[in-house]
Amino acid sequence: xxxGIADTTFARVNMGAVAIDELKRHASLAIERSTVPGVKDxxxxxxxxxxxxxxxxxxxxxxxxxxEKDRLxxxxxxxxxxxxxxxxxxxxxxxxxxxxxAEDDRELAWLAEQRTREHVVNAVRLLLAPDxxxxxxxxxxxxxxxxxxxxxx
Numbered sequence: 001x002x003x004g005i006a007d008t009t010f011a012r013v014n015m016g017a018v019a020i021d022e023l024k025r026h027a028s029l030a031i032e033r034s035t036v037p038g039v040k041d042x043x044x045x046x047x048x049x050x051x052x053x054x055x056x057x058x059x060x061x062x063x064x065x066x067x068e069k070d071r072l073x074x075x076x077x078x079x080x081x082x083x084x085x086x087x088x089x090x091x092x093x094x095x096x097x098x099x100x101x102a103e104d105d106r107e108l109a110w111l112a113e114q115r116t117r118e119h120v121v122n123a124v125r126l127l128l129a130p131d132x133x134x135x136x137x138x139x140x141x142x143x144x145x146x147x148x149x150x151x152x153x
Contacts, residue, residue, distance in 0.1 A: 001127060002030040004049030004058035010038040011063035012105075013112035015095065019059055022120040027128060039064055039096065040073055043080030050088045057127045059093045061116060066100030074098065091126055095119045097144070115144035 003023060007016030016033055023031060032053045034045040039062035049055045060081055064074035074096055081092050095116055102108035122143070125132050140148035 002032060002053070002055045003123065003127065004046065004053065004055030005031060005033040005061065006042050006045040006049060006058055007033070007035050007061040008038050008042065008063070009035060011061065011097075011112070012099070013063065013097075013109050015061035015063070015097075015112055015116045018113050018116045019061060019095075019120050022117045023124065026121060026124045029124075029127075038062070038073070039077035040080070042077055043084045046081060046092050047084045047088060050084075050090045055090070057091045057093070057123055059095060059120060059123050061095045063097050063099065063112060066098060070098070091123075093119050093123045093126070095143070101144075111144050118143035 005016050005019050007019070016035060020031055020033070023029065032049055032055055034049055036042060036045045042060045042062055046058045046060050049058050062074070062077065064070040078094060081094050085092050097108070097112045097115055099108060102111050122133070138150055140150050142148055
């Protein structure tokens with residue numbers, strides 16, 4: 001099996017390197033990486049990783065800025081990633097960290113690394129042990145900051 005990593009030069013943290021480091025901790029899988037300029041370039045990078053480089057699953061990593069136009073670009077990229085999943089019948093795990101989610105650069109770097117690592121674990125589980133995710137259904141899992149936990153009646 002093979003996992004693809006699609007990341008961007010726009011990100012202020014090398015999320016691709018973090019993802020590869022975490023992948024190596026959890027599985028022995030072939031890894032293909034494609035780095036593109038920004039989040040709107042991720043859908044075609046992911047599609048190429050799946051179709052041309054035969055990846056079974058792709059992790060798309062990006063860091064949109066904190067302005068309204070950045071939110072719009074991230075939304076467009078997300079739509080493209082969803083379309084790519086439907087076109088290829090493969091999962092693409094979207095890992096976006098918006099710059100305005102953090103108070104400062106230190107917290108931003110921490111959040112980018114933490115969210116990336118947690119999503120990588122999910123990707124490995126989805127690919128190698130999908131039933132393991134069922135046990136966590138409805139538990140309010142979050143990647144990055146703390147889990148929300150299940151809603152109480």
